[in-house]
Amino acid sequence: MIIDIHTHTFPDNVAEKALKGLSNDGLLHPFTDGTYDGLLRSVKSSGVDGAVVLPIATKPSQTENINAIAYDVNQHFEETGIMSFGTLHPQNEDKDRIIKDLKEKGFKGIKVHPIFQGCFFDDPEMKRIIACANDMDLIIMTHSGRDISYPGMENSATEHIIPVLKEVKPKKMILAHMGSWGQWGKGFSVFTEYDVYIDTAFAVKPAYLKEKPRDPECDFMEKEAFCRWIKKTGPERILFGTDSPWSSQKESIELIKDMPLSFLEKKKILGDNAKALLGL
Ligand SMILES: [Zn+2]
Structure with missing residues (x-):
């Protein structure tokens, strides 16, 4: 079973604009048209069995609408294999109620993005979200x-993540992008020291990308370094993710399959770990 724990879709009427805005002036190439149907086509053609959509409220006023769409997506999970996490914004007043509501509606988890949401990961508002979601046993x-x-x-840099891990001790925490996008050594140190999951999304350079990121302090991860990590830490808390539409689900699966890892290690990373975490 292959589960992609990290995908994105946008409402049909804004998908085109959203992809344009997020493409870094054409540096990034989208592999779907950004819509739910586009993701569904990619899932079917690439052999993915399950995909988790991660919406992000970039304003408090978006939360309710995004979660309503996400709930709808989840009602079709059995047929489509696509489920959505919920979201909320650090500036939402009624965080506890929103999170309780998500839990009651059967959501498996929430997604937060400190940079897009204009706060630091260890700000009190974000800590409240993490603590409350953790109390509700959400991912x-x-x-x-x-x-x-x-x-x-630096909003979601390791230095801002560690204090929350120490204080809240979330039981089902996933740090996207190998624990620290672009600064892989930092991610490794968190991953080995704390009980967190990491996903593989957009970590190893996608084949189409020729340029380096504009941030001079960042680069993509080398395939060799990726394998070294897994050899050192074991595959138990590593989850396959693609950041679709920003990398190809098909190519990303091939990348894992081509790695010098055992069949069982690949099986865990590609789906078994996520299946257990999501309770499927
Ligand atoms: Zn993402």
């Missing part, structure tokens, strides 16, 4: 490290 997925679109932004 918490956060962007971690730098972001290719925002050079130099």
Whole structure:
């Protein structure tokens, strides 16, 4: 079973504009048209069995609408294999109610993105979200490290993640992008020291990308370094993710399959770990 724990879609009427805005002036190439149907086509053609959509409220006023769409997506999970996490914004007043509501509606987790949401991961508002979601036994997925679109932004840097891990001790925490996008050594240190999951999304350079990220302090991860990590840490807490539409699900699966890892290690990374975490 192959589960892609990290994908994105946008409402049909804004998908085109959203992809344009997020493409870094054409540096990044989208592999779907950004819509739910586009993701569904990619899932079917690439052999992915399950995909998790990670919406992000970039304004408090978006939360309700995004979660309503996400709920709809989840009602079709059995047929489509696509599920969505919920979201909320650090500036939402009624965080506890929103999170309780997500839990009651059967959501498996939430996604936060400190850079897109204008706060630091260890700000009190974000800590409240993490603590409350953890109390509700929800999975918490956060962007971690730098972001290719925002050079130099430290909102979800390791230094801001560690205090929350120490204080809240979330039980089901996923740090996206190998624990620290663009600054892989930092991610490795968190991963080996704390009980967190990491996803593989957009970590190893996609084949189409010829240029380096604009952030001079960042680069993609080498395939060899990726394998070294897994050999050192074991595959148990590593989850396959693609950041679709920003990399090809098909190519990303091939990348894992081509790695000098055992059949069982690849099986865990590609789906078994996520299946257990999501309770499927
Ligand atoms: Zn992403």
